Amino acid sequence: MSIKRNVYVYLFIGIMSAALWPVVLELAVNMDILEFTLLAYAVAVPVSIGFARVLGKKFSIRQMLRNKTTFLAIVVIGILNYGFQTSGMLLGEHFISASLAAVLFRTYPLLMLPFLPLVLKEHVSKIQIFSMSLGVAGMFLAFSNTLGVAGSPSSMAIGIAAVLVVAFTTAFSLALVKKYVYNTENAIVIFNIISLAFFGLAFLAAGAQVSALNLGNIGAILYVGIISDVIAAYAYYVALKTMKTTVVTNFYFLVPFITFALAFIFLGEPIEWYYIVIAFLITAGVFIQRFDKTGGAYLASKAEKLKKFVIFDVSGAFENTGNSAIAAEIENGNRVLAIKIPNKHREKVMNFVSAGNHANVFTHDNRTISEEGAFVKEVVGAGDNDLVLMKAGRVDKSEDFFAGISELIYGREKPQ
Numbered sequence: 001m002s003i004k005r006n007v008y009v010y011l012f013i014g015i016m017s018a019a020l021w022p023v024v025l026e027l028a029v030n031m032d033i034l035e036f037t038l039l040a041y042a043v044a045v046p047v048s049i050g051f052a053r054v055l056g057k058k059f060s061i062r063q064m065l066r067n068k069t070t071f072l073a074i075v076v077i078g079i080l081n082y083g084f085q086t087s088g089m090l091l092g093e094h095f096i097s098a099s100l101a102a103v104l105f106r107t108y109p110l111l112m113l114p115f116l117p118l119v120l121k122e123h124v125s126k127i128q129i130f131s132m133s134l135g136v137a138g139m140f141l142a143f144s145n146t147l148g149v150a151g152s153p154s155s156m157a158i159g160i161a162a163v164l165v166v167a168f169t170t171a172f173s174l175a176l177v178k179k180y181v182y183n184t185e186n187a188i189v190i191f192n193i194i195s196l197a198f199f200g201l202a203f204l205a206a207g208a209q210v211s212a213l214n215l216g217n218i219g220a221i222l223y224v225g226i227i228s229d230v231i232a233a234y235a236y237y238v239a240l241k242t243m244k245t246t247v248v249t250n251f252y253f254l255v256p257f258i259t260f261a262l263a264f265i266f267l268g269e270p271i272e273w274y275y276i277v278i279a280f281l282i283t284a285g286v287f288i289q290r291f292d293k294t295g296g297a298y299l300a301s302k303a304e305k306l307k308k309f310v311i312f313d314v315s316g317a318f319e320n321t322g323n324s325a326i327a328a329e330i331e332n333g334n335r336v337l338a339i340k341i342p343n344k345h346r347e348k349v350m351n352f353v354s355a356g357n358h359a360n361v362f363t364h365d366n367r368t369i370s371e372e373g374a375f376v377k378e379v380v381g382a383g384d385n386d387l388v389l390m391k392a393g394r395v396d397k398s399e400d401f402f403a404g405i406s407e408l409i410y411g412r413e414k415p416q
Contacts, residue, residue: 002371002374002375003242003317003371003372003374003375004375004378006238007238007239007242007243007248009235010234010235010236010238010239011235011236011239011248013231013232013235013236014232014235014236014239015255015258016258017227017228017231017232017235018232018236018255019102019255019256019258019259019262020223020259020262021089021102021223021224021228022089022093022098022099022101022102022105022259022263023098023259023262023263023266023267024219024220024223024224024228025086025089025090025093025098025220025224026093026098026263026267027216027217027219027220028090028216028217028220028221029090029093029094030217031211031213031217032206032209032211033087033090033091034087034199034202034203034206035203035209035210035211036086036087036090036217036220036221037083037086037087037090037195037199037203038196038199038200038203039221039225040086040220040221040224040225040229041082041083041192041195041196041199041200041225041229042196042225043221043222043224043225043226044192044195044196044224044225044226044229044230045189045192045193045196047225047226047230048185048188048189048191048192048229048230049189051185051188051230051231051234052185052186052188052189055185057183057185057186067331067332067333069180069333070180070181070182070333071190073176073179073180073181074180074181074187074190074191074194075190075194076173076176077173077176077177077180077181077187077191078190078191078192078193078194078195078198079194079195079198080169080170080172080173081169081170081173081174081177081191082191082192082194082195082229083194083195083198083199084165084166084169085166085169085170086224086228086229087199088162088163088165088166088169089101089105089162089163089166091158091159091162092104092159092160092162092163092166093159094159095155095156095158095159095160095162096156096159096160096163097263097269098259098263098267098269099256099259099260099263099264099269099271099272100159100160100272101159101163102255102256102259102260102263103256103259103278103279104160104163104164104167104278105163105166105167105170106167106255106256106279107164107167108167108168108170108171108174109171110131110134110285111167111168111170111171112171112174112175112245113128113129113131115171115172115175116128116175116245118175119172119175119176119178119179120175120178120179120245120313121298121300121301121313121395122245122297122298122313123297123298127288127291130285130288131284131285131288133285134281134284134285137281141274141277141278141281174240177237177240177241178240178241178245178316180333181237181241182319182330182331183331184234184237184238184241184319185234187237188229188230188233188234188237191229191233192229192230195229238316238319240316241315241316241319242316242317242319242375243316243379256278256279256283257279260276260279297310297311297312298311298312298313298337300399300402301395301396301399306399306402306403306406308406308409308410309339309340309402309405309406310339310340310380311337311338311339311399311402312337312338312339312376312379312380313335313336313337313338314336314337314338314376314379314380314390315330315335315336317336317372317375317376317379318330318336318369318372318392321369321372322368322369323362323368323369323372325360325392326360326362326369326392329360329392329393330392334392334393334394334395335392335393335395335398336390336391336392337390337391337395337398337399337402338376338379338380338388338389338390338391339380339388339389339402339405340380340381340382340386340387340388341386341387341388341389341405341409342386343383343385343386343387345387345409346385346386346387348408348409349387349389349405349408349409350363350387352404352405352408353389358391358401359393360391360392360393361389361390361391361401362389362390362391362392363387363388363389363390364376364377364382364387364388364390373388373390376388376390389402389405
């Protein structure tokens with residue numbers, strides 16, 4: 001199966017799981033939040049280890065500890081994107097409906113935008129900023145309508161605030177996933193272990209009150225522990241790392257609408273008019289990003305020397321590469337950057353690459369990465385006869401290499 005087809009399968013799994021998740025959590029609203037979280041991760045840890053083995057990855061804590069920065073990022077992701085996500089959404093659904101919780105949580109793709117240049121060094125375009133403003137408008141509409149409801153507006157505000165905090169922490173942690181997580185199967189094991197330890201200690205500190213479980217509670221625990229935090233997480237993370245961030249998040253505009261239908265069918269929740277408006281605002285914000293041509297490109301530190309090129313970080317395409325040189329670079333925390341070379345410059349560039357002593361430089365038609373190369377060619381928007389040039393290693397070294405290519409093709413920039 002091709003990389004692109006895999007990504008779409010993963011996205012489908014992620015979308016359906018994400019749509020059902022808020023509905024399933026309603027089955028556990030009568031449980032203590034810490035108890036539910038602890039039990040869910042007690043299930044998720046052995047399941048994630050078994051899942052990694054099924055995919056051919058033997059779990060090794062020593063391997064994950066080799067890069068201290070990566071391991072620290074994994075610890076942060078485990079707390080923010082696992083435990084806090086589950087416990088925060090469960091808290092939110094004590095006060096607001098599953099449908100409203102779902103549509104507010106789906107603001108996280110827009111909330112990721114501030115982290116793209118800071119964490120991923122991705123260019124943020126005007127279109128992306130406009131998209132985020134539509135999401136903010138949706139949040140304002142949620143607050144203005146729910147705070148005006150008779151009964152307990154302050155309680156609803158707590159629920160809304162809890163879900164928006166979850167959306168924000170999810171946005172930050174997903175940016176970390178895309179930058180630091182290479183061995184996804186083993187990383188998911190660590191995520192679940194960290195969450196189990198963190199919320200286990202919190203549960204004990206709170207008095208370790210154990211409640212009687214019913215079938216609904218058990219079903220929710222199993223769903224979160226098996227589907228949400230292992231299978232669906234793997235599918236979404238791989239898709240997110242492989243493709244441009246905004247391309248992946250574009251597909252998630254379907255999630256709130258599916259949740260509305262599921263919540264109505266299984267929970268009998270009415271669909272309020274402003275739910276639909278919020279969903280459309282967020283959908284519009286996410287959807288229009290598909291027409292953006294510059295957002296998501298790599299934000300080079302040597303921008304002046306590289307302004308002739310649009311550079312892409314394509315490291316995610318090499319998640320399971322058989323090329324040992326590229327695999328070693330990514331595992332050590334380095335990246336794979338790519339540029340498109342117009343066909344008229346192909347011969348000159350290839351002569352330059354062949355003559356120089358440039359380590360870990362690959363073209364899209366290299367036989368050792370033929371599948372990845374075909375995928376990367378599509379990502380950078382190369383034509384049939386264009387050349388895609390990739391450099392694996394430290395990003396500063398890759399930028400210097402591409403700057404040399406730019407000088408070769410376009411000449412040295414004259415000082416102003």
